[in-house]
Amino acid sequence: MKQRRWHRRVFTGCANCRRRHVKCDEQTPVCANCTRLGQHCSFDLKFVFSKPPKPKAPQRRCRPAGERPDGDTIQSVLDYAIESYVDTTTDLTLDLHALEDQTQPEYQESHNSFGLERSQPTSSQLATISMPTLPELVQTSVASPLNSNQSRYYQHFLFTVSTYLIIWDTPSNSNPYRMLPSLVSSSGLLQNTMEALGAMHLSSLPQTQDRQVHRNEAINIYTNVVTNLREALSSQRAQPDLELLATCLLLCMFENMSATDASWKVHLLGAGQTLQRMYSPRTGLPYGCGSGGQAAEDMPSLRRFLVSLMSYLDIAASCATGEDPIIPGDYWETLGGGWEYNLGVPTFATVRRPVDRAMAQIRSSWSRIMSIQTDISKFAKAQRSGLEKRQREMIQGDLTYRIRNWHDSAPGVFLQLEYLDNIPSDATDEETEALTAAACVYCYALGCAVYLDRVANRRVGSAAFDMEIKATVDRMMTLIVNFSSGVNQLAMLWPLLTAGIATVDTHQQDLCRSWLGNMTGFGFKHVFRVLDTLEYAWRHMKRYGEVNYEVFDALISSNLVP
Template identity: 55%
Template sequence: MVKPDPDARPKAPAPVRQRRWHSRVFTGCVNCRRRHVKCDEGTPSCSNCTRLNLTCNFDRKFVFKAVKPTGTPDSTSNKGDKTSPTSSEPRASSRSGSASSGEDGTDELNAKASFADLVVVRGSRSPSGVKSSPPGISFISEDFPFSHKSHILPSKGHHGTPLVYKYKATGMPQQIDSNDTLYLHHFLETVSSYLIIYDTPSNSNPYRQLPGLMSNSGLLRDTMKALGAMHIAGLPETRNRQVHHSAAMKAYGNVVTQLRDTVTFNHGQPTLELLATTLLLCMFEKMSANDASWKIHLVGAAQIFQSLYSPRVGHPSTPTGSNSNMELSGVAHTLPLRRFLVSLMAYLDVAASLATGQGPLIQGDYWETFGGGWEYNMGVPSFAQARSPADRTMAQIRQSWSRIMSIQTDISKFVKIEREGLAQHQRDMYYNDLSYRLRNWQASAPDIYLRLEGLESMPVGASAEEFETLTAASCIQVYALSCSVYLDRVNTRKIGNAANSPVISAAVSRILTLIFNFQSGINQLAVLWPLLTAGIATVDPEQQNNIRQRLASMRSFGFKVGDIQLPTSS
């Protein structure tokens, strides 16, 4: 028998396998959730199930933790005071990682603890617990003031004017919880202004007309609730933010579940409500998540959009039938909202194509073909209540923006085919054609852009009309300049080109001048892509620092606006 060597060193134990960190998954298929891996939620089979040759099944069960039922106002108020120090701290997490983030007990908070002093509701449960059910709902504005330098952002409607939104609760429960009313009200008055950005007396806000598309399904209502709750949770001074975050994720889970049921079992036909719901889900993901998951909803929106405009299969109703008359009446009633949703779809589609370099989901200038022109912001003529002296100039600005959108779409196509492989002469051909289109746009731009060329800041004593038109024109101008900077980066495959190209350096300087001196308050949210494009191109430390400061100041709006890694000069 061999004796053990007393001088031999003991073998080192095998290192403990460390499981790689990943976000918790709550919305994938059954197999991916059981294996705790991320699911791309592809249909009819996700990529993981396809690779493993498994049957992909969505059981439509979600595990989002909900807030407990509310109690009496007195007891909840005391309970909220005791627990608010624990729950008032924000927890940075993505959508999937924080969906059931109530494991630490913060979800045990009562949702009404912080609502009584925020909203006054007519036609629903009051803070004292008295219920009433008149046919309509009136939302009274709460106060979420923001300030940026010398600019005070209006928190009560247009330019600080108190607004009361009234609409009939068609297709809605007769008794609506005050929590839901708060979130709906916050979406209609506050979030809608941030999404449309240019919310001025002469610029209508179609987001506030979306309740007209609500049906008994509750899809659109829950989506607006989720957006309102998530935005409240993201505001810097919000107390009990985990309560609002949990309410947002609960509403989001309900919407995704219903959407999946509708798509899986083919319930109903594509409607404007479905299109509006999926587009708002894109906005929700952009507001709450750190990844690009919003593009998944955009793909679904594109499918609904194409179904809406595809020829119908089946026997068409007779022209004299009652169904046809009802259908024509519905089309006429929703025509302005349809134009708005087409432009919103294009707005997100072009943004995604530039971010991914994969080209648009829907080909062509469909916001012109199907929407009759740009109707997302900068006037929205279909919803205009009265004529304004700036209408003609704003129409010219919208048309110039439509041309820039078309150029952006073709730039994203150039990025896609360039990745697939192009000869040098082909790359030069695409680059020269796109550069010529940008120069031609500048040469044929409306006169308001000539007025802008001689300005370094907003004129002192500018009239309301001049302020509105110069603000809108400066926004479009920075996008045109950013297209040139972005196109140069694609062609040269380099960052920091302002150090080597005087043309790019001048374009970056002009972009930052127009942004810093013409865009203030909520309008800053309209120029994020040009700001990031200029930040990637510049190597000037002072310009980089100014860009970081501007991005940091935007966090007060309640959206996820993070720092960017800017190239540094050697």
């Protein structure tokens, strides 16, 4: 018998392929194997916490050698692949997406996945990114002594990655990411996750030397975090607290900034279930006692920030997949007390400024936009399940009315944008900040109309069929190009993706290429994937005059674009 060639064992794929131990192509929403067999394809992964510990521990059952685990969850697969530390019948499970192959070649930024040339940012372009004054870091003891590389990655996260993630990072608004060390406990999960993010981001910067070395370090740290997180949850050492919530959210960001699939979903699901448990009626140990972290009620500022971050990623995922958010409702308002992620973080502000009132109005308007985005995504889900024409027109009409009502009731700062194509040369720093933030939110509001049209008609290139959509896209492109620069460009990704999908204007397509090409210097892979997605759509529109929407919908659903 011919000996099977050695290969690295992986545990990716849908539940059916994992159960059958066959290779899954991981196409969403339905993989090729499930399509051929007519089976329901599910990539859903569970992240379930334990019930309060019982007085008497259950007896551990020794599994005979070679016996395979029961069930379809990745927990069972991990228990079978890794030496299990707990009884497989425990009700505490953590389904973690398998780690990407550590031997895969480094991602090449010079070409996208469709073989099209991509411009590279120069060192001078990277130098134009203005770095804000850094506030003093929260002094806290780290979980364990850091070696030179770990310290470098840790500092890179705190001083560089944090600036890119928060986007609006001004001297008067301390960056909440730099406050995360105050949550670090003896488990080291959060600290190591920050190191992994720092290492991966460092490996993605074009000017970095030994990039593959840093990438391998990032993957090794990430692997250890995932393994330790699983063991901590399995042994009931980890409880739903702020450290666990922050760890899951950063793991989601790690996958999004480094992977080429939808592996970020499992960590976002874990973060959502952690947050829900934090606000559930308490049973058993008080929160924070299990992992050594501080209780949520003791750190309201960081709690509000993490709730807003969760909703920021949750709504972005909902728009990408056309599914319901993990947590229903406007929970960034009900649980977090208002928007606290970017656009100025009021809880962390050290001084009061005249522009604060305008920024508060902008944040409130942003909150309403997020609610509209959520309902459009729910409409997309209903569309896939099959709606009658009358139902579709009724829902679309209601959503259109809500978008129009948003514009009619928008604060005065948005009205100023109607008469501006650029930021005035004589604008003060505070006026520039307010106009930049308002232009960003206004682009999201305009993008909602374009997104709704795409969902309702299930088509790409809508600007060619609807003059109102064309005018909306034209205005979005003007605001995106002229009202954002440096780090603030990262806030415009979703509007640019939405406008790029709708446009058929070759000049606007070239603007998108140039704008995204210059953004590759930020070191985030989801930026590359936005350009790849647009190139795919434009190429098919040029060659065939249309795009298979089912295929395109599956392509876009794997990239998290907040």
